[in-house]
Amino acid sequence: MQTVKKLVQEAKKKHSFDQQQKEEIIEVKSDSSKCESETGFTVDAFSYGDVPGCTGYILSHFHYDHYNGLTKHFTNPIYCSQITANLVLSRIKLKEEFVHPIPMNTPCLIDNIEITMLEANHCPGSVLILFRLPSGRVILHTGDFRADKSMEDYPEFKGVKFSQLYLDTTYCNPTYDFPPQKEVIDFAVDLVKKELARNPKTLIVCGSYTIGKERIFIAIAQALGCKICVYKDKQNVMSCLDDSDLFQKLSLDFNDSQLHVLQLGKLNPKGLGIHMSNLKTKYSNVIALEPTGWSYGKINSLQEIKPKYNRDGIKIFGIPYSEHSSYLEMKQFVQFIKPERIIPTVNNGNPKARKKMEDIFKSWFQELQQGQGQQAKVTVKQSSISTWFA
Secondary structure (H helix, E strand, O other): OOOHHHHHHHHHHHHHOOOHHHHHHHHHHHHHHHHHHHOEEEEEEEEOOOOOOOOEOOOOOOOOHOOOOOOOOOOOOOEOOOOHHHHHHHHOOOHHHHEEEEOOOOOOEEOOEEEEEEEOOOOOEEEEEEOOOOOOOEEEOOOOOOOOOHHHHHHHHOOOOOOOEOOOOOOOOOOOOOOHHHHHHHHHHHHEEEEEEEHHOOOEEEOOOOOHHHHHHHHHHHHHHEEEOOHHHHHHHHHOOOOOOHHHHHEEOOOOOOOOEEEEHOOOOHHHHHHHOOOOOOOOEEEEEEEEEEHOOOOOOOHHHOOEEEEEEEEEEEEEEOHHHHHHHHHHHHHHOOOEEEOOOOOOOOOOHHHHHHHHHHHHHHHHHHHOOHHHHHHOOOOOHHOOOO
């Protein structure tokens, strides 16, 4: 295949980029083309246009950095989960004939390749993609995921020898050891309750992506027994989740409840001030929760978290809630999977970064060989995937 050469030539025609960017395109597509040569599929490769030799395009989830390049004019077959298919049809307006939802946990034979999509514990609709090739080789692509201990119980993983693992390496650094999701959600709920006890006239604002971070505001709504106020665009997105109970909790009237969901970009003093000024209900204070894995920083426990902004009745908290694996969770997952080869899919843009990750992977396997892997497993606690909307 001449995938790499042709992609770089096409990129040169469309854009100007420096040598480092060239290396990134070559490296990413070099790894992808190896997968294509065996499966005929690419994962989240829409920004490269028509990829030579590709017979099917898989979308792991509906985040822009993964569907970037996908437009309503795309005419190749796309495979994804039902929720992601709903979002693609609703948001991008792609023709339905090109969108093929694959049922979860169900092996599907496509072009002589068995493909199974499994819960990725990232955002609604996100999937792990399991490829079984006629040769007997097994390839796992994580897309974006947060590793969960319950994944070790997936029947699809039992007794499998994994030839290749495409791994979400967003936090492949020992410094990223943030708390389990359930602990963070409980902390956020308790934080809100304490603020309301001090001042019942407090507005609660949760930041959210187009899709993602829903667990925080869902948990707060359940704890307070209140509606969730959202803009029309967010309501449209939530309707794609096929969850009627959740949809009934949403309101487009921001005076229906003191729990509001805004885009993360509006969680700043100016954006919050403008939002409050447009409300009929007047609040004396506002507490805003900005959930992101990058928030944890140099603290040892959730109780040490202080507002990143606290002036004029506005408090903004960075909450270490991530939908990517922490370093320890990633390590535990890899030690369970034991792939013959790992291909990092994030932060892999230069040789130095790749070499650092390769050294980390080697240390994980050396630890297993030394009989220490079991000890590492018990150090990680993680909420169950089954509590998605619990």
